[in-house]
């Protein structure tokens with residue numbers, strides 16, 4: 020099934036706008052697993068088990084695996100999620116961006132090696148750096164637009180000759196000229212609710228990946244008010260606040276509680 024359809028179905032079935040980010044950092048693991056990179060799969064699998072009915076997506080961040088030579092554990096995790104939660108789409112957060120011939124390898128990595136449903140990409144190198152990913156039918160391409168970090172303003176908030184900010188231009192391209200077969204989405208930080216609303220104006224139906232609630236302090240309810248539309252899916256990502264909610268052997272149930280509370284906040288804002 021295509022990424023867009025999986026996301027719409029999981030949002031509906033699980034009544035959730037929550038994306039749990041899988042950013043495994045062994046030094047932050049609960050005590051019995053702490054500091055052991057060989058436990059990355061085990062840690063993430065328990066988080067998946069305990070949250071899979073509460074989310075509309077999962078988002079593993081590739082750097083947390085590669086940094087520990089744990090790509091094999093990422094492969095194992097992707098296969099595990101497909102097996103235990105086949106109705107939940109997985110966004111591989113890789114933020115790739117390169118010339119076409121190299122992008123072909125990155126696309127193969129995301130969609131053949133890891134079998135992700137969608138991947139995050141930097142649009143900075145232009146459309147020909149995005150095009151190779153479009154060869155994979157049904158897969159989602161989620162472009163960085165207005166990122167959650169303070170330094171995101173350095174480039175994304177620059178004004179172009181027509182007065183538009185660079186992030187607005189990216190949103191316009193993703194909703195229009197670049198969106199040849201309706202498979203693009205955008206990353207917009209929860210830390211910038213005004214820009215989130217502006218992106219929603221420019222791209223009324225695109226899926227949005229919205230990181231920045233939880234550890235980065237973004238307001239979950241304001242995020243939903245700015246970005247949610249009945250026909251426009253959103254994935255509100257929380258990673259550290261969920262993953263490291265508990266430090267004991269019951270860490271997965273502590274993670275579930277935080278995921279449940281975040282999902283509830285998002286749902287209440289959606290119904291308000």
Ligand SMILES: O=C(O)c1cc(=O)[nH]c(=O)n1[C@@H]1O[C@H](COP(=O)(O)O)[C@@H](O)[C@H]1O
Pocket residue numbers: 040042080112114139165166167168206207208230231232233234235256257258259260
């Ligand atoms: O593309 C992303 O996922 C992303 C974009 C962005 O603008 N800001 C951002 O924090 N992220 C990712 O979202 C996750 C946020 O993690 P927490 O701050 O722990 O919830 C990390 O995996 C980041 O790499």
